[in-house]
Amino acid sequence: MTSASNNSLPQNNQSAIAAQPSYVVLPRDSELNGNRFEFVADFLKWKFNQISAEVWAERITQGKVHWQDGNLITATTAYVATKRVYYYREVESETRVPFKERILFQNDHSIVVFKPHFLPVTPGGNYVNECLIHRVRKTTGIDTVAPAHRLDKDTAGIILLTTKPETRHQYHQLFLDGNIDKRYQAVAKLTKQILFEYQQGEIALPLHWTVKNRLKRGEPSFTMRVVEGEANTHSEISLVEIKGDYGLFELSPITGKMHQLRVHMQSLGMPLLDDKFYPELQPKSLDFVNPMQLLAKKLSYIDPVTNEALSFEVEGLSLP
Secondary structure (H helix, E strand, O other): OOOOOOOOOOOEEEEEEOOOOEEEEOOOOOEEOOEEOOEHHHHHHHHOOOOOHHHHHHHHHOOOEEEOOOOEOOOOOEOOOOOEEEEOOEEEEEEOOOOOOEEEEEOOOEEEEEEOOOOOOOOEOOEOOOOHHHHHHHHHOOOOOEEOOOOOOOOEEEEEEEOOOOOHHHHHHHHHOOOEEEEEEEEEEOOHHHHHHHHOOOOOOOEEEEEEEEEEEOOOOOOEEEEOOOOOEEEEEEEEEEEOOEEEEEEEEOOOOOOHHHHHHHHOOOOEOOOOOOOOOOOOOOOOOOOOOEEEEEEEEEOOOOOOEEEEEOOOOOOO
16 A cells, blocks of 8 residues: 655645646637626736635736736736736745656656656646646646646656647547546455455455446536446456455546546545545645555556557555
């Protein structure tokens, strides 16, 4: 079982401001839900209403909001549908993740990286610069690094990044077409029924499940839940090892919905060990000691630019 312990790195940096801007595309219709936007500033205040109007005004005054070409947006800049508005996220105190990523492979168009537990891939929430993309951009000096797919903040493992905007779509297409093989490992507490049948010699390993169901956003919206309707997710899951009350699982997500493997394991009655979302949402904490036991262990594909067959694998999880 992988575990983590806090070290001497500080957990917080005061007044963190994003080194790279985020952006939002102005909708085609300047009138949304009864709100009409004459100025860009009006839309930003409506779109990101968790940030006060005073803060947006200050950001605009300080030159932290601009068009794609770098021209600054002022308080009276007119709303222009479909244009991108760039802005710099900031938080009063940014969480520091005391674990290091590892570059496994790099060519002219892509980078394959091992991402540690707890580190988000892109900025979000209380994470601005403390994310994988920013770290890799700093390490490589390549400002155009971007993810080809998603990997949850709480999941460790292999992720494919792209480096050139002109070939990025070719790597995205690998996932859209299902031309990439992703293999995960997970640890979960077994159901009493499975444990009993195994101890009685009624079942043998590996034990396999095909899970197909329909997932949609839950409440809160950063969670997912199973609902009635045509399946939009598919996972292949195998129990391959048992020790005490716990099982080691190998998982292959055929589709790629958010939190898919986590919810599918929960649907089998075996939520992942140390999962802070499922089956019940746990309070936020800075506990770096017990990471969720889910690992993106292997990634295999044919590079769409070089046609090279590539496969990467990292050390797996172990049972407690």
